[in-house]
């Protein structure tokens with residue numbers, strides 16, 4: 287198996303940056319991308335954010351009251367490895383993002399994952415504005431890489447099948 291498996295059935299010649307759109311489908315690559323940013327988020331912690339309105343939330347078994355002007359940061363690294371949300375959280379399993387493969391697509395208790403359990407680009411109004419650009423660029427770079435080195439093979443034996 288060579289690296290072109292990352293691109294699945296895509297036509298390599300069409301996958302140059304100018305042809306790519308945010309919704310250009312590279313389903314397998316998209317799953318590899320998401321699993322990569324799950325395990326190694328670009329930033330481990332969000333920047334500090336300030337609470338505007340008072341609210342209560344439950345974290346684990348603790349009730350937490352958030353007061354206006356409190357500052358919080360999200361630990362994205364830990365959120366992405368929460369064992370209640372991710373089966374075998376330290377393993378690289380792109381199929382987690384494939385709805386047809388239910389084994390890793392759900393929580394260990396076979397429930398739907400919480401929406402914010404995967405937040406590599408943060409969430410809400412302050413989410414990353416560069417997300418489409420980052421995804422398109424990575425698709426173009428992987429494509430250039432595969433075209434430039436067509437005979438590259440995985441070093442790890444378990445991927446050579």
Ligand code: HEM
Pocket residue numbers: 323327328329331332333334405406407408411412413414415416417419420
């Ligand atoms: C894989 C690549 C990237 C990741 C994982 C990523 C992740 C993030 C995260 C987590 C935040 C929120 C930070 C916070 O408020 O705590 C953020 C914000 C932001 N990102 Fe990215 N980013 C990526 C690429 C990019 C690129 C390529 C651009 C620009 C071309 C970009 C522009 C921005 C901007 C402007 C914000 C601030 C948005 C705001 O606070 O309103 N990012 N990014």
